[in-house]
Amino acid sequence: MGSGGPMSQAAQVVTAEVVVCVGPGGVGKTTTAAALALRGARAGKRACVVTIDPARRLADALGISGVGNEPHLVGTPADQDPWPGQLWAVMLDAQGTFDYLVNRYATSPAQAGAILANPVYRNISAALSGTQEYMAIEKLYELTESGDFDLIVVDTPPAQHALDFMEAPKHLARLFDNRVFRLVMAPTRVGLRALEIGTQLMLRTISKVAGGQVVADTVQFFTQFEGMEEGFRARAARADELLHSQRTSFALVCSPRRDTIDEALYLASQLSLVGLQASTVVVNRCYPRYRPVSRAAAAALAGTNLAPLLDNLEELRTAGAEEDEQLARVTAALPHASVRRVPFLAREVCDLGALGEVAPYLGA
């Protein structure tokens, strides 16, 4: 799918730039991720956006509705100048990615088949918290390794889950380190000796509370997984390295309201705890700043049929002033990050034209 030859590809594997967008829900993360990739395409890069759960219209605009997991080339819309680079989009299919990994790391097709058919696997791969995040990182890793892209922008699930995203590679490893997992695996490793008393007690307790079937399915799942953890672990470690490498940067996305900025700053602090730094803060849906009207003019307008214009200006100026207070908190907390303000656009950002309008606000 890439345009470069083998040589240029090899060079670009090293330089591929990764941007991870994190932030609370409902602030326009997906849109921002897509606009960042579009910006890259306009700058001549082979850019790819990995989205998790795009709104339908945006998915339609990117041409990825119902197309799971493989990068899709987005054509330049008729009303825009052709991009010197390329814009690709992938809609993450967590289940598909997990299945792919099972197939890849299974020691035999029979093992893969047994796992894929296990109801607990279906449950765990779909519902276990962190699975989607882990799979997003897997996809990111795979795309980076492909050498097909110069820029990969990843959208992440909302706030609290974004932390899971950073920890996702470790998350799976933790699953294998889980006490239950080790206990359950123990008998298969040491032969069919009786389970330790502690293990028996634990499993019995779990089955009393959650039902025997849950225990049976879970034991079966973990047993079937035997031999595959190493592959998963190694890959998780490489994905973790990628997140911490120099070429990966983090964009914090929020809106200029107190609650979303609280969440964003909290995320930033959590990132820094694991040695990661948000280099950019994108503040979506900012009100424009307007000049005030002199007191004399305001007094003269009050009571006329032009008064609503004045009221409106006052309301929007109040909103703007409050936004400035919130933005000041961001600059104070993250002095090294560059803050990009994206104004309210007249229309909702759910097509390529509107993405094109957003893109210029995202960089210097």
Next chain:
Amino acid sequence: MLRPPAGGVIARRQRTRRVVQPRPGRAILRLSHDRLSTGAGLDPLNFFSQARAFIVIGKGGVGKTTLSGVIANLAARQGLRALVVQLGAPDARLQPETACLARLFGRSEVLDYEALVLVTGPERGVVTARALRPDIALMEYLHLHGMRRLSRRLVTSGALDVVATAVPGMPDMLVLGKLKQLEKAAAAGLPDAPDIIVLDAPAAGHAIRFLQSPRGLLDAAGGGAVHAQAEEVVQMLTDPARCQVILVTTPDETPVSETVETAQLLEDKVGVKLCAVVVNGRLPVLSLPLASSPAELCEVALAAGALLSEEEAESLVVAGQLRRQRQEAQEAQVARLTSELPLPQLELPFCFSAELGPEQLEVLTDALEQAIAGWAPVVP
């Protein structure tokens, strides 16, 4: 459709008669039923008599937490005791949405499992709030059902963590189980029980999975202590006299589309009754005079006796254009919502404030009360 609850609002109303002036006929639920079907508007007590548990569901960022607080505050104004329930996590990470709820009431606490009283006073009811955690909910459940030893073993063997967090669907079901217990206490009119419970649910996509979890567990696994609980939760979710969903959206394209989708999924997959859809963040409509250019505005203003500089006029014109565009866009989305989702609509205004506190809470509560007074049921 509407069955009178056994205890709940009406029984409680008698207790709170000292603070709420009774009006003739107000306590008769049949009246509220008539009103619901004739569209004569509702008073808040009638509104709250529809169910005991209200689940607030919407896309991320549309104002679920704010609305939950506003609903509870309105209930308290009627002399009711309202409890807002949020989802807590065992790892006790800071949860910005719980801080957000407390701040709405002018408080700075982060919610915990224990109920925090946010509003109380001689002239009003009570608002309390708590964040439910699956692990504590499970322990409580086992204690209440005579399985104290089992609960101790859960802790000592380390299995608590596994059951409460790792079994698919289990954490959600445990929280819903606790909600069900609170709802039953409300129905029985227990002394410490709330009259209504407002659940601030997870963001829309997750909400479906959240509410489906008990049914999923019922289908997946037989037996076990929580199996019976899952059954009872499904019963509560599907009984409109006990539990209803209040959807919330902003009048923007994507949230409206997702709300319509969510509504369908909730009815089809969860079987829960949808009560109303709240349109949050509606810009108060200003009738802005059309002025196509700053120069033109200068002239008109001068005629009205105001001397505007070119810059001032431009400020007014450009700000007016943005407002008009936004108003029109919102109007179009509300119209679309009306045609695609046949539910009573309640509108809350946009607050020109980056932070929502007690002042905005009262404004929004007034607005909700007004909207309910204009309640217009949708006849399918």
